[in-house]
Amino acid sequence: MAKTSKTNSGKSARARKAANLRLIVQIFFFALIALVAVNHALEEAGKAIPVLSSASLHAICPFGGVVSVYQFITAGTFVRKIHSASFILMWIVFALALFLGPVFCGWVCPFGSIQEWFGKLGKKIFRRRYNRLIPYKYDRILRYLRYLMLGWAVYMTAVTGTLVFADIDPYFALFNFWTSEVAIGGLIILTAVLVLSLAVERPFCKYACPYGALLGVFNLFRIFKVRRNTSTCINCKACDRSCPMNIPVSTSGAVRHHQCISCLKCTSEQVCPVENTVELTTIKLETLAEEAAS
């Protein structure tokens, strides 16, 4: 009994450490982007902070690189406000996604983070009903809306040569709400998403984010996958309950769902109560266990 509680406390300490690590990374990127946005505004008033880049958020947005691809190929130029840095970041995020899936969404994107933080308040309000309020039959269809958004943003940027998505982009609105650069549509969507985040975890990521849609495709062929060992799983469903994107981990061998954001909450490091049962790995866990036993 004493041994079991020692093991459990060791596991919960590890789980806390893993969750804290992600939180620290999220806070770091949130603060960094906020600083860049504030510095850009100061720069326009001639008071920029030395050392810091005076780039606008558009210039360092990897999705800006994605919507600029057509113009870059056909005319060799970037869409207005987009910078070569967007292209470089786009390739870095793609390379990361090839190995680990959409870690950008789960660890870096400040707009994903703020939805998650609003969700913490929502969990207190809705308790067990939090993140389970939209009936499954509607939810599973609504999740494909973000691919429509992706197609629309890429197509419209290509034909107009302007950042059409910027006018409704809640991420841009969040970090520029005090400036005249933000369209009213962006502010309305920002408010709606933050309010909805109290009831649904990461609603913008689930239903509307075009960049998340694109990165989600990498879940089909990423090298390191979240894998479940079917022979040690006790079917407690703790992994399903922990998943912010409502992915049924407990019935998956390897998670290939287009909405996984690589947050790793479902793993044995964090929520799964059985050691080595949900892991981020390249090889089937059953094979690893057989190799260890032989």
Ligand code: SF4
């Ligand atoms: S499946 Fe696991 S890693 Fe993927 S989003 Fe859900 S909890 Fe996070």
Ligand code: SF4
């Ligand atoms: S939390 Fe672990 S043991 Fe429980 S259902 Fe998920 S994989 Fe199986």
